[in-house]
Amino acid sequence: MHKTPSDRRTFFKTVAVSLPLVAGMGTGPFGGRIGTSGKLDHLRLSCNLYSFNEPLMSGQMTLEEVIKFCSEIGFDAVDPTGYYFPNYPVVPDDSYVYQIKRKAFRLGLDISGTGVRNDFTLPDPARRKAEVALVTKWTDLAAKLGAPVIRIFSGTGKELPVGYNRQEVTGWVVEAIRECTDYAAKQGVMIVLQNHADFIQTADHILDILQRVNSEWLAVNLDIGSFRIGDPYEQIARVAPYAATWQIKENMFVDGREVETDLGKIVKIVRESGYRGYLPIETLGKGNPRQKVPVFYEKVKKALTVV
Numbered sequence: 001m002h003k004t005p006s007d008r009r010t011f012f013k014t015v016a017v018s019l020p021l022v023a024g025m026g027t028g029p030f031g032g033r034i035g036t037s038g039k040l041d042h043l044r045l046s047c048n049l050y051s052f053n054e055p056l057m058s059g060q061m062t063l064e065e066v067i068k069f070c071s072e073i074g075f076d077a078v079d080p081t082g083y084y085f086p087n088y089p090v091v092p093d094d095s096y097v098y099q100i101k102r103k104a105f106r107l108g109l110d111i112s113g114t115g116v117r118n119d120f121t122l123p124d125p126a127r128r129k130a131e132v133a134l135v136t137k138w139t140d141l142a143a144k145l146g147a148p149v150i151r152i153f154s155g156t157g158k159e160l161p162v163g164y165n166r167q168e169v170t171g172w173v174v175e176a177i178r179e180c181t182d183y184a185a186k187q188g189v190m191i192v193l194q195n196h197a198d199f200i201q202t203a204d205h206i207l208d209i210l211q212r213v214n215s216e217w218l219a220v221n222l223d224i225g226s227f228r229i230g231d232p233y234e235q236i237a238r239v240a241p242y243a244a245t246w247q248i249k250e251n252m253f254v255d256g257r258e259v260e261t262d263l264g265k266i267v268k269i270v271r272e273s274g275y276r277g278y279l280p281i282e283t284l285g286k287g288n289p290r291q292k293v294p295v296f297y298e299k300v301k302k303a304l305t306v307v
Contacts, residue, residue, distance in 0.1 A: 042276035046077035046112040048247055049084055051283045051293050056084045064103050071107035073294050079113045079280045082138050091137050097144050112278040113149040113245050114142050120176040121155030121169050121199050132176050136183045143187040149245050151192050151221045155199035174212045181215040192221035192244050197228050203235035210242055219244030228253040233265055240273035248281045250296055263303035
């Protein structure tokens with residue numbers, strides 16, 4: 001029998017009321033996992049393609065092949081770092097960018113982000129300007145690719161330039177990032193600053209930069225494996241509310257000692273922060289990524305199913 005509009009409204013009201021009753025029982029009627037609150041989780045898994053750094057850099061696998069492999073594993077998205085596009089840091093032709101975009105789309109994958117390797121701690125103002133130009137060029141590519149964020153660094157080393165203090169260098173970083181965010185806002189792309197155990201080593205370091213730049217187009221790429229001083233879980237929890245994307249890694253550093261990541265703790269922090277979006281995973285170290293990535297994907301996926 002054909003349902004009247006009144007019948008359909010009654011049906012949807014019934015479903016809405018029943019959602020809390022099935023909390024913790026898997027998926028909701030319209031897709032997505034239901035948590036204890038009865039709300040959809042809105043967390044999806046992406047693969048940061050640095051996981052395939054060795055085969056990509058050696059030519060054993062092409063970017064297209066890696067994207068296809070990620071699709072077969074079951075990822076919802078991929079994060080193709082700029083280094084894996086031909087002739088990086090030169091920006092590729094639009095035709096190649098759109099080829100990659102089409103490939104991902106046809107495989108059912110979103111592009112959750114991309115990234116570059118930059119250094120805003122260089123003492124020479126001209127060289128810092130060149131680093132800003134690098135980021136802005138790749139911001140254009142991110143927009144064409146459909147990537148909502150572009151990942152950047154503050155600097156590439158832990159040591160301060162000789163003759164300068166941290167406050168001075170932070171000022172350079174803030175000024176450069178502010179230029180990048182002003183440009184990115186016009187392209188509809190967010191700048192995400194990664195804590196990378198370099199110039200940024202603690203939660204205080206990254207939060208100070210965010211506060212000083214003070215832009216809604218700047219957020220954090222929260223790298224759980226790069227807080228190496230003290231308790232990383234405490235620092236991750238402090239930074240989590242400012243994250244627009246993540247890097248979920250197999251191992252972390254607790255008081256300077258490398259240990260296996262407690263994925264249950266990480267998922268709890270993610271959910272308590274109110275984060276909604278992609279959780280890119282990244283496997284590092286020795287071993288074949290064709291074997292390592294699927295194993296870690298299943299571990300993270302399992303951790304996300306625990307209420």
